[in-house]
Amino acid sequence: MKINIIGGGPAGMYFAILMKKADASHEITIYERNGPDDTFGWGVVFSGKTLANLRAADEESHAEITRAFAAWDNVEVVRQQEKISIHGNSFSGIARLQLLKILQRRCEQLGVQLLFRTEVTDLHLLKANCDLLVAADGVNSTARKQYSDHFLPILDFRPNRYIWYGTNRLFHGLTLTFRENEAGVFAAHSYKFNQTTSTFIIECDQETWNRAGFATLGDDATRDYLEKVFAPDLEGQLLLSNNSKWINFLLVKNEHWFFENVVMIGDALHTAHFSIGSGTKLALEDAIALFESFGRSKGVAEALKDFENTRKPVIEDYQAAAFESMRWFENARDYMNLAPIELAHTLMTRSGRVSDEDLRRRDPAFMTRWEKQ
Numbered sequence: 001m002k003i004n005i006i007g008g009g010p011a012g013m014y015f016a017i018l019m020k021k022a023d024a025s026h027e028i029t030i031y032e033r034n035g036p037d038d039t040f041g042w043g044v045v046f047s048g049k050t051l052a053n054l055r056a057a058d059e060e061s062h063a064e065i066t067r068a069f070a071a072w073d074n075v076e077v078v079r080q081q082e083k084i085s086i087h088g089n090s091f092s093g094i095a096r097l098q099l100l101k102i103l104q105r106r107c108e109q110l111g112v113q114l115l116f117r118t119e120v121t122d123l124h125l126l127k128a129n130c131d132l133l134v135a136a137d138g139v140n141s142t143a144r145k146q147y148s149d150h151f152l153p154i155l156d157f158r159p160n161r162y163i164w165y166g167t168n169r170l171f172h173g174l175t176l177t178f179r180e181n182e183a184g185v186f187a188a189h190s191y192k193f194n195q196t197t198s199t200f201i202i203e204c205d206q207e208t209w210n211r212a213g214f215a216t217l218g219d220d221a222t223r224d225y226l227e228k229v230f231a232p233d234l235e236g237q238l239l240l241s242n243n244s245k246w247i248n249f250l251l252v253k254n255e256h257w258f259f260e261n262v263v264m265i266g267d268a269l270h271t272a273h274f275s276i277g278s279g280t281k282l283a284l285e286d287a288i289a290l291f292e293s294f295g296r297s298k299g300v301a302e303a304l305k306d307f308e309n310t311r312k313p314v315i316e317d318y319q320a321a322a323f324e325s326m327r328w329f330e331n332a333r334d335y336m337n338l339a340p341i342e343l344a345h346t347l348m349t350r351s352g353r354v355s356d357e358d359l360r361r362r363d364p365a366f367m368t369r370w371e372k373q
């Protein structure tokens with residue numbers, strides 16, 4: 001089969017790896033607008049269950065990914081002078097660039113053709129010239145725009161602003177920190193992803209953003225401002241920018257997932273708020289699901305139908321949980337009068353996927369303390 005893939009992110013490369021590994025006669029080309037060492041952002045986080053899925057799908061890349069991991073089991077909630085730890089969770093972090101390099105090497109090893117610095121503009125030509133066109137071209141997908149009459153996307157720009165920094169202050173555990181100043185409430189999502197660096201995402205609502213005057217602050221002044229807000233947490237370390245900009249989260253859904261021989265996967269197809277740390281996981285698991293659909297179907301049309309039928313309910317479930325989590329952060333200011341232990345409890349249960357029973361199993365001491373209070 002001849003397969004063209006737009007986008008050399010986690011979704012596109014992982015799908016290429018699985019297909020090529022299963023049948024070396026597939027001719028697979030990935031078109032990627034960036035160079036092999038360009039990336040945005042810092043680290044990404046996975047749960048233990050995702051790792052089990054990756055091991056079952058491709059042992060080789062799984063081994064490399066886990067070698068590069070920073071793993072932890074605690075969520076830390078920081079409010080005023082207090083830090084509450086909740087143990088018994090399972091997360092690992094990896095630099096996005098490192099993950100991409102591992103997948104690039106695996107693609108090259110298997111004979112997938114990676115065309116870097118190649119922007120796709122004419123989808124019709126690419127579509128006509130293959131058996132399967134996979135649009136793994138991220139949240140601002142060109143394919144989704146060009147074929148919007150077929151995919152019928154539903155796009156929802158959320159009101160909160162966020163900005164993705166790094167820092168050399170190491171946060172051992174998924175740390176959620178809340179700080180207030182005269183402008184409003186700021187939340188930071190941080191975690192260590194290698195021996196020297198942590199991801200540090202800062203989020204605030206639009207009113208706070210306006211009052212802080214970010215509209216007229218340049219990049220350096222914005223960083224200075226936020227370093228002051230989180231001074232007790234950064235312990236003298238700086239915020240590191242990777243061309244970091246304020247953005248609004250875009251919630252993406254699509255009525256139809258494929259048409260003719262074109263299918264979308266990853267962020268092009270759906271997004272889930274970063275507060276449940278699932279974007280890369282879902283992208284990789286989409287690749288596995290689409291690969292498995294080919295395994296149980298005869299031909300492209302049947303496989304794409306199978307992919308949509310089997311994967312859509314799973315994604316809808318995730319998006320529902322992520323939506324609750326996102327809403328919690330959009331309304332964060334309403335929770336700031338809670339005692340820190342109560343705040344930690346609402347945070348742990350915000351998505352509806354973690355019950356009190358789960359928490360009791362994971363960290364009985366935390367639950368005893370919460371119940372006492």
Ligand SMILES: Cc1cc2nc3c(=O)[nH]c(=O)nc-3n(C[C@H](O)[C@H](O)[C@H](O)COP(=O)(O)OP(=O)(O)OC[C@H]3O[C@@H](n4cnc5c(N)ncnc54)[C@H](O)[C@@H]3O)c2cc1C
Binds near residue numbers: 266
């Ligand atoms: C602030 C923030 C924090 C996040 N934190 C996490 C986290 O902790 N854990 C997690 O799992 N996920 C996280 N994510 C989400 C994660 O980054 C994405 O969900 C994931 O990268 C999706 O993978 P993808 O392959 O679908 O798309 P992408 O990684 O976006 O890859 C798409 C690729 O397509 C290329 N491309 C696009 N258009 C074209 C074109 N026309 N021609 C050629 N190439 C093109 C792009 O250059 C890009 O390389 C976060 C996202 C944000 C914004």
